[in-house]
Amino acid sequence: xxxxxxxxxxMAIDTNKTxxxxxxxxxxxxxxxxxxxxxxxxxxNFVFLARDGFYQDGGFHRVIKDFMVQGxxxxxxxxGGPGYRFDDEPxxxxxxKGTLAMANAGPNTNGSQFFIIHxxxxxxxxxxxxxxxxxxxxxxxxxxxxxxxxxxxxxERSTPGEKVEIQGIDITxx
Numbered sequence: 001x002x003x004x005x006x007x008x009x010x011m012a013i014d015t016n017k018t019x020x021x022x023x024x025x026x027x028x029x030x031x032x033x034x035x036x037x038x039x040x041x042x043x044x045n046f047v048f049l050a051r052d053g054f055y056q057d058g059g060f061h062r063v064i065k066d067f068m069v070q071g072x073x074x075x076x077x078x079x080g081g082p083g084y085r086f087d088d089e090p091x092x093x094x095x096x097k098g099t100l101a102m103a104n105a106g107p108n109t110n111g112s113q114f115f116i117i118h119x120x121x122x123x124x125x126x127x128x129x130x131x132x133x134x135x136x137x138x139x140x141x142x143x144x145x146x147x148x149x150x151x152x153x154x155x156e157r158s159t160p161g162e163k164v165e166i167q168g169i170d171i172t173x174x
Contacts, residue, residue: 002074004083030137081111091126098134
């Protein structure tokens with residue numbers, strides 16, 4: 001059973017420091033610079049979950065080439081989260097290729113799920129808090145986005161035909 005928490009984590013990051021995340025997948029590594037000073041609550045949440053091993057042995061459950069890859073669901077099907085929700089933070093950037101943003105089920109419903117934009121630009125309203133940008137691993141993002149997919153429950157062709165693993169996420173602070 002995946003870990004569950006009763007409330008969002010207490011603020012533990014230092015917004016004057018720089019944070020990056022290395023997302024280790026079965027297709028290679030993605031390195032993401034996190035925007036701690038711009039969206040501290042969102043970065044704090046991601047850093048907490050990553051450091052606590054929440055994403056370990058998870059995966060990307062939704063893949064739409066030229067749009068995005070989505071992961072961070074403990075159930076592996078897009079219906080799970082960490083047991084809590086937290087508020088949106090302002091979106092001040094565009095959804096360009098390599099952007100890391102929170103997935104949600106409506107306003108102020110952020111949890112553990114996130115996506116990385118594969119298209120450029122993605123046709124999205126500013127409803128998904130952007131909290132990072134890929135600094136290396138664009139070829140890995142392309143490999144993830146190119147896995148074969150089949151129809152999901154609602155008919156959307158986004159269910160990976162092979163396991164797209166998140167083996168772990170390592171946080172670097174400087």
